[in-house]
Amino acid sequence: MEWQVETTAAALVGRPIGKIDETTWEAFQVHLLAAVSQAAAASLPLVVDLSDLDYMSSRGLRVLKIAKDSAGAEAPITLAAPNDRMRQIIEISRYDMLFKVVADVASAV
Amino acid sequence: MLVRFWGTRGSLPVAQKANVIQAKIADALVAAGGRTFADVSEADAFARANLDFATYGAYGGATSCVEIEGADGAFVVCDMGSGLREFGIDSFRRIAEGHPPVYHLFLSHLHWDHIMGFPFFGPAFNPAATIVIHSGHADAETALRRQQEEISFPVPFEWLKAKFQFVVHKPGETFDAAGLTVSMVAQYHSHDSYGYRFEKTGRAVVYSTDSEHKLHNMDAEVVFERFFGAADLVICDTMYSLGDTLSLKQDWGHSSNIVAVDLCHSARAKRLALFHHEPTYSDADIQRMHNETIRYEELVRADRSPLEVICAYDGLEVIV
Structure with missing residues (x-):
């Protein structure tokens, strides 16, 4: 799993690349929690761009919830551009009830 | 071994x-x-x-009770939910055919839905029966005796005729029960719960219900990956979706279908049985959850061998 982060005028966008499973979730957590802090410091919303993510298992999904709790209700995290596999995983896990999910990054901000 | 499900519903019996x-x-x-x-x-x-x-068909509405056939001259049963009543009746039939009246009952924990079948367990009145109750809880006997007290039930424990033996085990220890090699793991649940692994002749069945895998303690799941290791069948608490277990139902002591899949994948288990169904779920709801779990397993399988995902129902028999 690789991680890229980009700051735009409207949001801080974090982009995991590859897959997030039992072997990569800890690195994802480090990156994502750092992004939560960075977004808060910049007073920007955080968008997780899933366009280059193959899939994540429950380990990655749970990291998203840890990040959501860390960010707090005032700083919602948006999930953007899931591929078809990730869209199904989000639906099966009912994460579409926990997170705003949008078709692309532009729609997130 | 043969696994026979007498009760698969969580929390409360339901009827159609x-x-x-x-x-x-x-x-x-x-x-x-x-x-x-x-x-x-x-x-x-x-x-x-x-x-x-x-x-x-129908998934049924009796609460947790799972029989494992294959022990030497004894019945082996996990939990005493309302499904225990029907098991007890059927055991009389088998005793009449020559099966010894010896029972090894394993308790995951002492909550009502897991012991409510005991007052209606006919073999407890059989003076020829020996009933060994295995638990990780030192207060298992207290829980069963209290349930028989007059304020709750008209038949006190002292009136029961079977020979009872209560055995308290410690997590991590391995012991023999009627020819089965049994080990136990501590689980996160109110007043604690315990999972059991039964092994015989190279086959393994795991019973792990009422077990919450905590959000901030994912490192601890390695214990369960080992406990489920290469099991032929893992019977797992899959009461809720992951989203539910991390929001409204956080700290309720239960797990999700997709965490169960991930644990079984890591453990290289062969078959997962979804278990402890939410009592408000209709048959269509449970079937949908089953289909979604099969799909999730496909989506995250990667290069692993396929994990077969079955959905337990009252009356299901699985040969292991």
Whole structure:
């Protein structure tokens, strides 16, 4: 799993690349929690761009919830551009009830 | 070994109302499309081939009770939910055919839905029966005796005729029960719960219910990956979706279907049985959850061998 982060005028966008499973979730957590802090410091919303993510298992999904709790209700995290596999995983896990999910990054901000 | 599910529902027994049965029959008639059948067996064959389980079946409503056949001269049962009543009746039939009246009962924990079948367990009144109750809880005997007190039930524990033995085990220890090698793991649940692993002749069955895998303690799941390791069947608490377990139902002591899949994948287990179904779920809800779990397993399988995902129902038998 690789991680890229980009700051735009409207949001801080974090982009995991590859897959997030039992072997990569800890690195994802480090990156994502750092992004939560960075977004808060910049007073920007955080968008997780899933366009280059193959899939994540429950380990990655749970990291998203840890990040959501860390960010707090005032700083919602948006999930953007899931591929078809990730869209199904989000639906099966009912994460579409926990997170705003949008078709692309532009729609997130 | 053979695993027989006598009760698969979580928290509270449920029963089908007339309107639910009527809807199933109406769906079946629509599917038949005006066909005629020579006899019941022909109609049964059509229904099995053309109707889903939620229409031509039911997941059942008895609470947790799972029998594991294959011990030497003893019945082995996990939990005493309301399914225990029917197991007890069936055990009389088998005793009449020559089975010894010896029972090894394993308790995951002492909450009501897991012990409520005990007051209706006929073999407890059989003076020829020996009943060994295995638990990780030192207060298991207190829980069963308290349930028989007059304020709750008219038959006190002292009136029971079987020979009782309560055995308290520690997590991590391995012991023998009627020829099965048994180990136990501590689980996160109110007042604690315990999972059991039963092994014989190279086959392994794991019973892990009422077990929450905590959000901030994912590192601890390695214990369960080892405990489930290469098991032929893992019976797992899959009461809720992951989203539910991390929001409204956080700290309720239960797990999700997709965490169960991930644990079984890491453990290289061969088959997962979804278990401890939410009592408010209809048959269609449970079937949908089953189908979604099968799909999730495919989506995250990667290069692993396929994990077979089955959905436990009252009456299901699985050969291991």
